[in-house]
Amino acid sequence: MNPLKSIFKKTDPYFQSQGRFSRFKGIYLATRTFFFLPSPVTTTAPHVRDHIDLKRFMSFVILALLPVTLFGMFNVGYQYHGGNATWIDMFSTGAGQVLPIILVSYGVGFFWEILFATVRGHDVTEGLLVTGLLFPLTLPPTIPLWQVALGISFGVVMGKEVFGGTGRNLLNPALTARAFVFFSYPVSMSGNNVWQLSHPGVDALSGATALSLGGTGEIIQETILNAGFSLDRLFFGFHPGSIGETSALLCFVGAVFLMVTRVASFRIILGGIAGVILTSLVFMVLPGPKDTWFSAGPLYHLFSGGFALGISFMATDPVSAPGTNSGRWIYGFFIGFFTVLLRSVNPAYVEGVMLSILFMNIFSPLIDHVTLKITAARRIPNV
Amino acid sequence: MSEMKLTLKETFFRGIWKENPVAYQVLGICSALAVTVQMKTAIVMGIALTVVTGMSNLIISMLRKKIPSTIRIIVELTVIASLVIVIDQVLQAFLYDISKQLSVFVGLIITNCIVLGRAEAFALANDPLPSLLDGLGNGLGYGLILVAVAFVRELLGAGKIVGFSVIPQSWMDAGYSHMGLMVLAPGAFFIIGLLVWLKNSLPGASREEKTAQ
Incomplete structure (x- = not known):
């Protein structure tokens, strides 16, 4: 037997309902699922009439989001350099700006998810993998990181956990998070202008988005x-635009x-x-x-x-x-x-x-x- | 129920915490949304409502054997409306600025469910002294929630506590900005919801007792 598997086999009883650490069952199951495909089927919604489970379901969404995310990173760098740089340069500049946003979103999101899973005794679900990636994609690249953290906290707690967790939410958590940031910090999020990454020393570039044009008398x-x-x-x-939308x-x-x-x-x-x-x-x-x-x-x-x-x-x-x-x-x-x-x-x-x-x-x-x-x-x- | 005969102390404190009109009975939400952008207005509103609820409970309880039950709502409203007019005049005379900010919401105390609710549910069946305490307790309970909501909204929405700025300039320079959502009415909904959640999860909350019965 593979050594990792035997570790899980040994620790498993501690986390079952009679075990010493049964309170942390959610975290344990999430760790185990990360390494091995679980045999039981899901017990929480969304139920799909298919043999795929929530994990596979959510990983398909992540797969579909990958090109959008990678292009988003590239485009942030492309706008920064104005297109006059090598592909590698543009991509690494963009990634340097976008990756911290995604990491904060995942980190804070998982903190709340694990906290609620531990206190309420439900499982840590894979839904957050999608929420935590979708939310940054709807944000402008210049968003301050603390606003990302507040937004994802609001989305996960008020958008999902107060209704009982994954499968019971009334609203899309990622959009709830964005709506919170949109109404709370309109200066960083306004739809009329778009914030681009800019060179240090130069004021942040903000130009009109295509959507805010009009009213000049010309044909639109x-x-x-x-x-x-x-x-x-x-x-x-x-x-220029939000990371994932362009x-x-x-x-x-x-x-x-x-x-x-x-x-x-x-x-x-x-x-x-x-x-x-x-x-x-x-x-x-x-x-x-x-x-x-x-x-x-x-x-x-x-x-x-x-x-x-x-x-x-x-x-x-x-x-x-x-x-x-x-x-x-x-x-x-x-x-x-x-x-x-x-x-x-x-x-x-x-x-x-x-x-x-x-x-x-x-x-x-x-x-x-x-x-x-x-x-x-x-x-x-x-x- | 065994608690038919409450002590005076219980009658008073029940409204403040255990059966708090906003957090437990979810009454008076409309004005709780409207006047809680600043703590100043919330405090004045809490005091005004406490006086009205206490006095109306006292008067209605004294009249309770004389009021014909078919027209009791009209009589109760007359008492409450008279008290609200008095309060409104007092505020306009002594706290004109705040009275302007509260605008129509002082007059709307007449329709506040807490006042009529306490008159119907308590004052009509109890002696004047417990009724007075019950009214004051419920008014203070309402004021307590109002002040708590206003504290959060004013602190996060404008960076102030009772009108004094508390966010240091160095924070603002470092990129801090006020939470615009807190100034809007939905912000009050979220804060009230979270307060109800907090209250229900604290030990001794009435919800657990209710399920245990």
Whole structure:
């Protein structure tokens, strides 16, 4: 027998319900699961009708997020050097800025997770692996680390643990954390401007994001183009923005991977894209202002801001999304609808993705309830 | 229930901690959100509500054998409304600035569930002295939560305690900034929720007794 395995076999009895250290069972199980695949199946939601368990489920999401994360690091460096450096230089500069944010997010997040697991006696779950990575991706690269720590604490405790832990949360914890930082420290997070990493001695560069443009009297598409945000630049992601949101391409690649492996519901993602396209087309036709995002059209709405990241990885969180198939279409569609609505007609929040996903999270139990009622009413009575 | 005959001391302290109107009965939340941005307003509001609850309990308890039960709510509201008008006038006369900040919320004490709740639940069935103590205890319990919430919100949201800055300039230079969420109403929701959680997990909390019964 492998020596590591025999260590676990020896220590195992201490952590069982009668053992001396049964209080720390959660930490013990998490350590053991880290090395060996556990044989028992999950006892907490999300339950998926498949043979994959929560660990595999979450590692697929991490896999899908890896390209986005790596490109995010690269892009931070790319913006810092203005593109005039070697690939290695740009990547290492970006990684030096982004890795501490991710480490703080994981470290503080796991502290709360382990604390609650120990006190409440539930297992340390893998959900935090995703939350702890998603949250940094929604932040600007210049965010102070203490705000990252406060944000992830709020997301894990108020967004998840007060409801009873993984599988019982009403809201997506990563977005709850972002919403907390967004409303608490608007100076570091404002949606109008974007904070780039800048050279020491120079004031932090802050430029307008594509989403805050408009209102100049010109046609909106021309305003966006003149500011340097061509469609392909927005699509590939070589523009300043939050760490993970810039590349719509890589977000959608991750989404396709998750849809093919059936980890994420394709109904939510396609519903969301349909929502954005339909709503922005309707707005284009309506007699609204031609110089704001009201009439920017579907492509700009799809590729700019955090929509690609949000619909691929946040809206598809299996816990906070509806469980019925027709409900998922409705849920996705309204996320797209509210995103375009907020961007177009609410000047206070130029980026509506976070708020529309959180808003629809609140409604997902109701959507489930109504769709189940309708399905039950349509069923032929069992006579 | 065996605790039908409470001692006067118990009657008074029950409202302050064990059956605290905000943290245990979850009453009076609306004004707890509105006036807790600063400690100054929270303290004044707590005192105002304590006076109103105590006096209305006393008066209603003295009148309780004369009030016809069919119109008791109207009579109770008349008593409470008169007291609130008196309080409002006193505040406007002596604490004009704070009265301006509290604006409509002093007048809204009339509709505060705690006042009418104590009148209905306690004063109508008990003697004047216990009723007075019960009203004062509940008012102080409300004030206690208000001040606790306002302390956290003012400290984190504006870096002040009762109007005095306590965050040293060196912190601000090092990158500290105030938590904007605490100035918004949702901040009060989170703080009240956390306080209820804290209170229920402390030993001697009433929830455990309730489940044990």
